[in-house]
Amino acid sequence: MRIYYPNLADAYSAISASSAVSTLPVTNVTHFHKSRVWRTGTSVADEYITIDLGSSQAATAAIIFAHTLTAGDSAIQLRKSTDNFAANDVLVGTFTWSSGPMLLTFTSTSSRYWRIKFTKASAGVSRDIGRIFLGTYTTFTGLPDWDGFSSSPIDLSQTQVSEGGQDYTNQRSQYRDIRLDASGVSTAQAADIKTFTETVGAHTPFFLQADENATDESGEVFYVRLKKLPARDTDGMVETTLGWQIKLEAKEQL
């Protein structure tokens, strides 16, 4: 299990973009709602978001989430700088395009100025990005249990039945309730989870992979919020140390 938090981008000191539609500014990528997007302009091909963290901070991962970048877009990169890209401009890594979340992990590196950059297929098109993650991640090896992953889709659609018996449905969004059950959690892992849950509480969304190595749904990058803070229950002894049982329940964020 891998949890991506805290999101340094959300605590930006300054954020700017190469271009933006005035009603959909770049600050939208730091808004918790992924549906509230930053929309590029349509005059240049090279687009970027520059994030000033106010001071040099370390990161190990970046995620471009809820986006409309296409396979025709290129050079999707994470870059860093010490002088706000005046003279210093260092490539941290290149994202592999995906229509879903684009995840980049890398060896810990620090900087004050960060930039996510890409080249659109053409200057005249616009692209949306709903959410940007820049920060660190914590891997919880061995968690959750083999049978501890659950994904429950919820459909918000509303159906009414007419006098003649016919159905009328207002189609609404779907989201998933994600549940991760972990037993035999080590005391160190339990402490990390405690720190994590105290930070995000039931209020701040975060990114999560149930199994970072899986290629099925459990390997997907989920954007979720804890539905409630998990209990930490003792779970007997794991070899010679105390084990813990922890169940994370989260709601996918839209």
Add this chain to the structure above:
Amino acid sequence: MTLVQALALPAVKLRYLAQITGSVLLQGWVLHSGAAYKTHCAHTIESVIFNASTALTARASIAAVIAAAGWFQDTDGTVYVRADTGQNLFADTFRGRCRFYFSKGDAVTVDNRYYESRLDSVPALSLRIEPRFSGVSQVGTGNCSLINNDGFFDELDELHWETAQFFLGADTATTTMAFADYEEFGVWKIEDTRASVSSFEMSLVEPKAALSTKIPLSTFNRTDYPNIADVNVGKVIPRLYGVVYAVPATCVDASAKRFKIADHALYEITEARILSNNVWTAVPFASKDEANAEFTLGAAWANNESVCVDVIGRKRSGDGLPMYNASEIVEDLLAYIGEANLNSAAFDAAFDALDVGAFVGGIRRTSFKPSLYIGQSVQAREIISKINNVAGSFLFINASGQWHYEVFEPKVIGAVDKTFTDEDIVGGPIQTTVDTSEMFSSVNVKYGERYAESWTQNVEASLPENQFIANAASELIKETTVPLFDTNDATHYAQRILTTEGRPLKRYRFAVTWAGFLLQPGDQIKVDYDIRGISEIMEVLEARHDLDQNRIQLICGDRRGWRDSFGFWVSDATSAWNPAATDAEKRTADQTAGYHHGDDDLAVSTDSKSFKNSRHW
């Protein structure tokens, strides 16, 4: 895909959007540079409004504001304004207008605008007209609740909330509707708000509430009339429409024997009379000034007798002819109270409905010509209700926030605005209510009121069957004074209200799916409700959008008591009434065509089901 097409689908992604407008007073100006001043504003504003409604020119930079009149808001919130000629930042009122974009259900980005999913509950947005032409103008209401768990609205407590405008769109699994294809379905004035920890509630009211304005607006004062008697100072200066008899004239200069009648130009001042020895006696004018609605008298007026005049009131702006058509009068009254956002097509159609078309001395023949003397301070709604009463019309604010005036006219089945069947009706069966409390069988219509002389003309009409339907032992008499001056109009009115108002008031209450979302009051719909054997064309009296339930609650009338008995002009090729047709076919024929009746009021003398099925409205 158009909205109409999308709303016909049984599965659709409905998009309910709301644009909520508020404003904040911009004050505390400090000089910035040249003629440009600045002040801080905590909110992002979309426009700067000078006094009532004049929008300042938006500029792209501070430098542009310094260079020319206009406004600009910097990223730190500072608002820069250079007032235009005739504007004073310190003496006049400048407001920053803010707009907030919300959706109910899924958040959505349309037209490069993000609509935040903050509309929690919108249980009722009600637009209404009166079930009786004679009813008092009803004002629709609504309410909605917005999510405030994050304290969003707490930060906006200095805003004065103004309007809530709702838009409807619909996406499908494969199509996304452009904002240009969205339809407005209501503009509401925000009457009051209530903020709590979790929600922000808004009470909404139709802008029709503007009809509460009291008219006439002008009063006699000593500045304009230095020689007016003390007793007349402060009295309203009347407004007059149509032919009005025995209008009290106010003496504004006794020594000059000068009198004023109205606060607008008149078409004609016909005759003056003075009250002498308890007898009203015609006297000659010394002079007449229709443009200023004034006249002077000669020696016949000693100095203290009451004076009245017969006049033809307000003139049309173009040709200067009398304003006789109710549509024009309503438009004029709305303009008088500052309401200019009209649905012109509706007013034109109403004009045509009342316009007979032929000319008499250049004056168009008009049905139901109002005779209005507004000599006391009264709410505009009362005057317009009187007009609606005699003209068979109604006035409401349409979904786009425009004044919509319409004269009731029956529609044939092929022209109805929407057809509903059992398949569309949701939330329970059709409920029918019948109110017999105000039935009458005989009417005494008083018209041509002589205001100063305290008498009226009158016509009488009766329809005995109303008495017996009501199971009354004696005639049910209604006496009413109406603002008409023409005997033909009064006679027509008397005959008509015996059938429209003297009969039981029948209403149907039911809900339909979003297929009915674009209906508005006054629309006529065909309802085939097999479960209860209802197959009828109805008039929408109230349309109440319930966005929580994705349905629209309708209260419909039986088309002013006439149901499907209207006759319509048809081509020679139309089939004659077929007595052998099935009941269903006869119902459709009733709703489609017109048939000549014999003296027995039957289209076919052997078929009682053809009785009075083609009455002339």
